[in-house]
Each structure stands twice: as structure tokens, then as C-alpha cells.
Amino acid sequence: MESSDRADHVAGALTYTDSNGQPIRQPRQPTNLQTLLRYAMEATKAEDAPGGSELTPMDEERRRFLEEALKSLTVDIPKVLQRGIKILTNTELMNSVQLGQPIPDDIRAAFNNMMEFVDDIDVANDFQKLGGFSVFPICYGSENEDIRARASELLAEVCQNNPQCQARVLDYGLLNVLLHFANSEKDHALSKCILAISSATREFDPGCRELIAQGGCDTLFNALAQPHVGARSKTAFLIRYLCNNYPEAKEKFIQHNIVKIIAEQIKAGRDGSSEHLLSILPILLDGDDSTVVQQCREPSLNLKKILEDHLKDEEIHYDDYIDEKEYCQTILKIFDGYPQVEVVNNEVDR
Numbered sequence: 001m002e003s004s005d006r007a008d009h010v011a012g013a014l015t016y017t018d019s020n021g022q023p024i025r026q027p028r029q030p031t032n033l034q035t036l037l038r039y040a041m042e043a044t045k046a047e048d049a050p051g052g053s054e055l056t057p058m059d060e061e062r063r064r065f066l067e068e069a070l071k072s073l074t075v076d077i078p079k080v081l082q083r084g085i086k087i088l089t090n091t092e093l094m095n096s097v098q099l100g101q102p103i104p105d106d107i108r109a110a111f112n113n114m115m116e117f118v119d120d121i122d123v124a125n126d127f128q129k130l131g132g133f134s135v136f137p138i139c140y141g142s143e144n145e146d147i148r149a150r151a152s153e154l155l156a157e158v159c160q161n162n163p164q165c166q167a168r169v170l171d172y173g174l175l176n177v178l179l180h181f182a183n184s185e186k187d188h189a190l191s192k193c194i195l196a197i198s199s200a201t202r203e204f205d206p207g208c209r210e211l212i213a214q215g216g217c218d219t220l221f222n223a224l225a226q227p228h229v230g231a232r233s234k235t236a237f238l239i240r241y242l243c244n245n246y247p248e249a250k251e252k253f254i255q256h257n258i259v260k261i262i263a264e265q266i267k268a269g270r271d272g273s274s275e276h277l278l279s280i281l282p283i284l285l286d287g288d289d290s291t292v293v294q295q296c297r298e299p300s301l302n303l304k305k306i307l308e309d310h311l312k313d314e315e316i317h318y319d320d321y322i323d324e325k326e327y328c329q330t331i332l333k334i335f336d337g338y339p340q341v342e343v344v345n346n347e348v349d350r
Contacts, residue, residue, distance in 0.1 A: 043192040082130060088107055088111075099143045124162050125161075137177075149192040157199075159200045175210055182194060
């Protein structure tokens, strides 16, 4: 392969030729908005009519127009955050939205605009410094579940892998608020609530320990039995993390016999939560805890048949679902050497 000594050559880039078939040297890529216009003009000179390839001075009116256009592309993020915080802390406005009512445009825009930027950890920290956490007590005080769900989604985005904001959740007592709502929210609102709990605690030891101390394992156990697939998936994901990193949490889930809940959900039919549910069992079995083994082998549960039936689903054998398949195969190993017990009319035929 021949090497190019052109510093600005990009492999696979389009090249242009003039009327004589000679290649035209492309200008360097722009590094800011101010050079973008010049780059575009120089890059398209080859398409101009003959004699029109020379750049001419720009008249003042056109220059002002283009400067304003470029300025409009620049977003003042702190102002966006401040506007959003101001709207969401307007108690009168927020309390005016009743149960079941659609969210007003200004409230919806406040949530959406801030969500556009707070996934950046620096912006999330700016949100916190600007007093952004003051929006959550007001939003969670709303009787409108859509407002509460959006608040949970915003909180989850702000806290994701962000110890500074995760610490603020504890400072504001928001984890207790979230655990309270996780016991009463339904469907989409519950899914967003669990998401916020997960983002506020995972990879943050003080948050995880507070979650366990405040009865969070009981709350998550109950959420695992909810019908909403998204809520179950997010709950299972967090439970797996806790079991993998906090023995005391693992013990609590074993005491609750989480194996039974998982088996019942898998038996009910395969869905988007199945892989996450199954991923918990190998972690519970790790260490050969006799209680977990006994729970899995409970004849009335018939877990072996549930897993064998699950493996009959054609989709589970696709490459995209290899983890789900391996979870089933790993769990089935505990039945090796043990005869399957036939269950008839919920009675064990011994």
C-alpha cells in the first residue's frame, strides 16, 4: 500500500477534481463554529461555475446574518438549567397539575431541555451547584404520576456514575422518598423510580449500605413480582448487583426465597426481563449455600422443568441471547445426579 505524505489526507474521504481532472486539495477539517463556514465554502469551490472559485470579501449585512446564525447554534447550558429549575420549583405551578392531567408544555419542556445535557457529568454537577436538587421534593410532592416519573428519570440521569450527586441524594433524604414510592408506584412510574434508586446507589457504597439498612431489599423483592416488564428488568439488574457485592443483601434475598419469585416469572412466559431474572440465580448459588440449593430443588417448584421448557424457545439459541442460555444451563447443573420428581395436582409423587 502506498503511503500518503499529505497531513490532512483521510482514508476513504471523497476527493474532487477540477475541469482538467486534477485533484483539488481539501481544506482542513474545522475545529470550531467560526471556521465551519469557511470550510464549507472552500470545500465546495469545485462545484462553482467557471471563474467563481475565488473567495470574495463578505458584505457586512451577510456577515452579521451568518454570525447570528452561528450564535443561535451555541447553547448557554447554565441558562437552560436555571430556567428549568425555576419552572420546576414554582410550587404554585407544579401543584396546579392534578392527578391524570397532561403536563403543561412549560413543565414538559423544562424536563426535556435539562435531560438533553445532564448526562454529561460536569453538567450534572453544575445542575447540583445551581440548586437543582431542590426540584425533587416539589416534583415528588405532586399527585401527578407523570411528573413523578419524569423527576425520577432526571434524578437517574444526574446520578449515573456520579458520586457527588449520589451523595446529595442521601443528604436530601431522597433515597427514602424513592423507596416509599417504589412500594406504591405502578408500571411506567415504578420503572423510572427503580431506575432512580439504581443510579443513586450502584457503585456508591454509602448509597448501597443505606439502601440495605432502610429495607430496600424488601422493596426490591416486592417490585420483582410486578407485571411491568421494564420495572422487573431494572429491579433484577439492581438485585444482581447487590447480591454480587453485598453478602448481607444476598442473605436477605435468600431469606425471602427470591428463587420462587424468579421461577414463577420465568414460568409465566419469556419476555424482556427473563435474562435479568435468570442472571440472579447463579450468583445466589455461588458458594453452595445449602438453603438456595434446597429452594431450587423444591419439588413443588419444579424449577428443572421450567428451565428446560425455557430452553426450548428458539430465540434463546440466537447469539444475542447466549447469556440467557448459559444462565439456564448453569442453574440446571445443580440437578445433576438428582432424579426429577414428578408433580401431580401440586402434590409430590414420592
